Amino acid sequence: MARVGVLRFPGTNCDRDVFEAIGHAGAEAIWLWHADLFDAKAFDALVLPGGFSYGDYLRSGALAARAVAMKSVREAADRGTPILGICNGFQILCESGLLPGALTRNAGLRFRDQWVELEKVGSQSPFGARLSSGARLRVPIAHADGRYMVNDETLKALQDGQQIWLRYTENPNGSRHAIAGVTNRKGNVAGLMPHPERAFHAWMGGEDGRKILDLWD
Amino acid sequence: MGQTERLDEEFAAKLKRYRLNRDEHKRICGLIGREPQGVEWALFSALWSEHCSYKSSRVHLKNLYNTSPRVLQAFGENAGVVDLGDGERVAFKIESHNHPSYIEPYQGAATGVGGILRDIFTMGARPIASANYLCFGRPEAERMEKLVDGVVRGIGGYGNAVGVPTVTGQTEFHESYDRNILVNAMAVGLFRPGEKVFLSKAKGPGNLVVYAGAKTGRDGVHGASMASESFGKDSAAKRPTVQIGDPFFEKLLIESCLEVMAEDLVVAIQDMGAAGLTSSSFEMASKGGVGFVMHLDRVPLRDSTLTPEDILLSESQERMLMVVEPSKLQRVQEVFARWGLEAVAIGEVIPDRKMKLYWHGQLLTEIDPDLLTEHAPKYERPFEVWSPRSRVPQAQVAVPIEASIAERELERVLTSPQGCSREFIYRQYDAHVGAATVADCEDSVGVLRLKDSGRGLGVVLGCRPQVMRQDARDGGFDAIAYPALELAAKGFEPLAVTDCLNFGNPERVEVMSSFVAALDGMNELCRILETPIISGNVSFYNETEGRNITSTPSTGLVGLRPDVLKVPKSAFSSSGREVFLLRLPQLMSGGAYRELRGQEPACAGQLAARPFAGFLRALTQVARDEKVLATRVVGKFGLAYALAKMVSRSRVGVRIGRGGFEAARHTLAAGALFHEVFYEVILETSASPSEFRSLVMRQLAAHSPVDLFEMVHLGKTEGSALLIEGLLNVEAHKLEAWSQAGWTNAFENLKLPQSYGEA
Numbered sequence: 009m010a011r012v013g014v015l016r017f018p019g020t021n022c023d024r025d026v027f028e029a030i031g032h033a034g035a036e037a038i039w040l041w042h043a044d045l046f047d048a049k050a051f052d053a054l055v056l057p058g059g060f061s062y063g064d065y066l067r068s069g070a071l072a073a074r075a076v077a078m079k080s081v082r083e084a085a086d087r088g089t090p091i092l093g094i095c096n097g098f099q100i101l102c103e104s105g106l107l108p109g110a111l112t113r114n115a116g117l118r119f120r121d122q123w124v125e126l127e128k129v130g131s132q133s134p135f136g137a138r139l140s141s142g143a144r145l146r147v148p149i150a151h152a153d154g155r156y157m158v159n160d161e162t163l164k165a166l167q168d169g170q171q172i173w174l175r176y177t178e179n180p181n182g183s184r185h186a187i188a189g190v191t192n193r194k195g196n197v198a199g200l201m202p203h204p205e206r207a208f209h210a211w212m213g214g215e216d217g218r219k220i221l222d223l224w225d
Numbered sequence: 226m227g228q229t230e231r232l233d234e235e236f237a238a239k240l241k242r243y244r245l246n247r248d249e250h251k252r253i254c255g256l257i258g259r260e261p262q263g264v265e266w267a268l269f270s271a272l273w274s275e276h277c278s279y280k281s282s283r284v285h286l287k288n289l290y291n292t293s294p295r296v297l298q299a300f301g302e303n304a305g306v307v308d309l310g311d312g313e314r315v316a317f318k319i320e321s322h323n324h325p326s327y328i329e330p331y332q333g334a335a336t337g338v339g340g341i342l343r344d345i346f347t348m349g350a351r352p353i354a355s356a357n358y359l360c361f362g363r364p365e366a367e368r369m370e371k372l373v374d375g376v377v378r379g380i381g382g383y384g385n386a387v388g389v390p391t392v393t394g395q396t397e398f399h400e401s402y403d404r405n406i407l408v409n410a411m412a413v414g415l416f417r418p419g420e421k422v423f424l425s426k427a428k429g430p431g432n433l434v435v436y437a438g439a440k441t442g443r444d445g446v447h448g449a450s451m452a453s454e455s456f457g458k459d460s461a462a463k464r465p466t467v468q469i470g471d472p473f474f475e476k477l478l479i480e481s482c483l484e485v486m487a488e489d490l491v492v493a494i495q496d497m498g499a500a501g502l503t504s505s506s507f508e509m510a511s512k513g514g515v516g517f518v519m520h521l522d523r524v525p526l527r528d529s530t531l532t533p534e535d536i537l538l539s540e541s542q543e544r545m546l547m548v549v550e551p552s553k554l555q556r557v558q559e560v561f562a563r564w565g566l567e568a569v570a571i572g573e574v575i576p577d578r579k580m581k582l583y584w585h586g587q588l589l590t591e592i593d594p595d596l597l598t599e600h601a602p603k604y605e606r607p608f609e610v611w612s613p614r615s616r617v618p619q620a621q622v623a624v625p626i627e628a629s630i631a632e633r634e635l636e637r638v639l640t641s642p643q644g645c646s647r648e649f650i651y652r653q654y655d656a657h658v659g660a661a662t663v664a665d666c667e668d669s670v671g672v673l674r675l676k677d678s679g680r681g682l683g684v685v686l687g688c689r690p691q692v693m694r695q696d697a698r699d700g701g702f703d704a705i706a707y708p709a710l711e712l713a714a715k716g717f718e719p720l721a722v723t724d725c726l727n728f729g730n731p732e733r734v735e736v737m738s739s740f741v742a743a744l745d746g747m748n749e750l751c752r753i754l755e756t757p758i759i760s761g762n763v764s765f766y767n768e769t770e771g772r773n774i775t776s777t778p779s780t781g782l783v784g785l786r787p788d789v790l791k792v793p794k795s796a797f798s799s800s801g802r803e804v805f806l807l808r809l810p811q812l813m814s815g816g817a818y819r820e821l822r823g824q825e826p827a828c829a830g831q832l833a834a835r836p837f838a839g840f841l842r843a844l845t846q847v848a849r850d851e852k853v854l855a856t857r858v859v860g861k862f863g864l865a866y867a868l869a870k871m872v873s874r875s876r877v878g879v880r881i882g883r884g885g886f887e888a889a890r891h892t893l894a895a896g897a898l899f900h901e902v903f904y905e906v907i908l909e910t911s912a913s914p915s916e917f918r919s920l921v922m923r924q925l926a927a928h929s930p931v932d933l934f935e936m937v938h939l940g941k942t943e944g945s946a947l948l949i950e951g952l953l954n955v956e957a958h959k960l961e962a963w964s965q966a967g968w969t970n971a972f973e974n975l976k977l978p979q980s981y982g983e984a
Contacts, residue, residue: 018564019473
C-alpha cells in the first residue's frame, strides 16, 4: 500500500480531513510533524493540507515555509516524489519557492466559501493524471488568500511549460488567468486552492475530489 | 461637606465602581461577618453580576424542563450533553456576546465564537459545528453597516481559522436593535465512542491547580459586570472592557486540551470565560465542595503591571484552568509545550471550603467559594401574568391587497432587509472544514454526518422576533416549534434545546413579564415534545438610553436522523414533481408582511402543544421517505415567499392553479399570498398524488388525530417561474435578482461579486 505523508503545522485544520480522504483513496496516511525532519525516501507521496498554519501571521504560508520539516519536503521534491499542497498547503509551497507565483488576498478582500467548477488544463501533474485535458470538476473552495498572482513573464513560462494545472470556469477570487492550481516544472509538485477532500462522497454534494487524490487505486 | 458625607460619597463611588447596590453590600457583610476588603470587592462584583449569577432569572430558570433519558448533562456544567446512542454523544450550547459586539464588532463577535467553542471542548468534545443568531437594527441606523461587516468578519475570522464549520445561521433586522445588536453563537461538539466527558468539579486535596493557554492581559477586566449594565451615551468608552481573541491560540488550545484529556491526565477542567480566573476557580471549588490555594503571582502575565484584582477579573481569551494530579503535571506540560503553550501550576486543592488567594506570599483573602457562587442574591422581579395579545377577528388578519399589485408586493418583500438574501454573510464562513458537512447555510437546517455511525446530526436556530413582538408567549412557543418543524421537515427527530434569553432591563415590569411568558411558552412545548432545554445563557439589560430590544429568546436545536443519503433539499429539485402543503392551522398571523407595511401586529387563533407534537412526529417520518425530494416550512411572509425561495435557488419553477391556492388559503384574495399560518410545510415529491396521500395518512394516523390536519395538493414543478394562477408569474432569475438587490440596497458597501474576469 502506498505510504502518504501528511504534514501538520500549528494551525493546520484540514489535516484530519485529508488524512481520512487518503485512506478512502486506498493509501496509508502517515502523520508528519512540522518540527521534525523525516526520511524523504520513505514516502510515495506527500500532502500539505489546508488551514491557517501559524495563524496566517506575517503572510499565509510564510512561516510554515521555514519550518524544519520543509527541508525534508524539499529533498523529496528533488527526488521527484509527488507532492500536493491544498489551500494553505499551496500557499506554503509557493512561499517556499517549490511552486511559482504567490497567493494574495482575494479580489473583494473577503473570505469565500462555495462550490466552484474547475477545468483541467496542464497534464504534467501525477495528481489527477487520468483526467483528460478540458475535464470539468466540482469542488469547494474556502479561502481569503486565494488570488493567484504571477507576472507576465512567469505566466508565459507557465503556459509554455504546461504548468497551469487547473483553472476556475468562473473566477471567484480574481486569480491571474483564473488559475486554481499549478505544478512545478518537473510536474511532481502541485498545488491547488480548492479542497478535493471536501468532495469525496455523494453526501458531501459531489465526489470529484477523488479524481484529484487518485494516485493509489 | 462634612466627613460623614464625604465618606458616604466615597462609599457610593465604590459601589458604583463594583456595580453592587446597598442591599447587596449589606448581604455581603452579613455573609462574611465584616466589611469586604481589597480584592473581595472585585470577587463579589464579578460573581454577583447578573451575567454570572443569573440573579434576576434563577427563580424562573429552575422550572425549565431539562431532563429526558438522553440527557447526560444539563445546566450546571459548561454545556449540556445528549446521548445519541451507539456511543456517540454531543455537547452543545448557545451564548450571547451582545454588549461587546456593539462596542467593538469584530472582536466582540470573534471572542463570542471563541468562548462558546471553549465551553464545548473543555468537556472533552471536539467542536464539529458552529451557528450564529444575529439581530441587527435598520440598515440606515447609525454604524449599522460597520456593525454588520464587523460581526460577520469577526465570526468568520475566528471560526474559519480555528477550523470549525459554520453550518447554519439566522439574521434579523428591526429598529429595536438599532442601538443594541444581538450576537448569539452556538457550538456543537462530538464525543466519539469511547471518549470521556470531562466536568469542572474539582476533586482531590493535594491535586494541583494548573493554568494553561494564553497569558493574562488587561483585556476584558470588568467585562462580566459591563455586560450586566444598560448602555448610556458612553458606550464607546467601554472599549477596553472588550476581549481580544486569537483563533490560532484557540486552535492550539483545542488540540492540546483534547490530547491531555485523551490521555486521561486531567481531573477537572473549565475554561476562563466571563469573570475569568475568578469564576472558573470559584465555581470549580464550589462544585467539588473543596477549596483552592492560589498564588496569583504565578499566573503567566502579558503585562507585568497587572494588579491581583486585574488578574482575577481579566477576561483574556484562550485560557483554561485544570485540576491535575501532581504525578501527571510533567506529562501535561509536555503536551502543551509540543503545541507551543504553557501550563503552570498556580496552586493546589485543599480539603476545607476556602479560597486562599496569595500575592507574593501575602494572603489577600480567605473566603468560602459558596458565598460567591451559591449565595448570590436571587431577585423575584415583578411581572404581570400574560394574556394573549394582538388578537383580531380572523378576517382582519391578512393585509387586503389588489391582485394587480401582487407581483410588486412580492418584489417589495424580497428586497426588504427582512426578506432579502443572506448570501453575503454565509459565503464568508467556512461551512465545509471537518469534511462532515451534508447541508450548509444554503439549506434551512445545517446537517453533519457522524463519522462512526453514519447518522445525520441536524443543527438549527430559532426565535422569530416578529412573533415575539406579536405575543411573547406565542413567540416563546414558536422559538421551539418553528426550528423543531424545520428539523422534522428534513427527517430529524429533535433531541434537545439550548437557549439564549436576550431581554431588556429586568427591572422593568413589561420586560420581566415577557421573559416569564416566553419561558412559559418554550417550556410547555419542550415538555410535550420531550425535548429538554439543557444549556444556555441569559442576557439582560439589552437596553440603550431607556429603549429595550425586542425580547428575543433565541434557541438552538439538534436533531438526529438514521442516515444522510436522502435528506430533502430546501429548493425544488426537478420539473414534473408534485407539490403538497401539509398544515396544522392553529394560529393565523399578519406576520412579517404586516410589519413591513407598518401595521400593528394582528393574529387569530391559538397555539397548542399536543396536536403540534403529533404533527411533528408524523412529518419527521414522512420526510425520511426517499420520495420526498424537497421541503420547506412556510414562515415569514407566508406562502408566496416560501415558494419564491424554493424556486429562486434551483431555478426550478412551480405552477399552482386556482384550485390549489384556494384549497391552501380558503380564499383567492391576493392578501393571502403573504399572511402566515402556524404551522405549514411545503413538500415536493416524486410519488404520485395518491401514493403521497397514503404515505402521509399512514404517518398521521400513527401519530395523531387526523382531523386536525389539512393536506393540500398545491400543484406541480414545471418551467422556471413561480406561477400562481391569476396572482403571480415571476421568473426564477428575477426572484433571485430581487433577493440579491435587497441586500445591496441595504448595505451598498457590503458586496461579494459573483465572479471576476480572467484578470
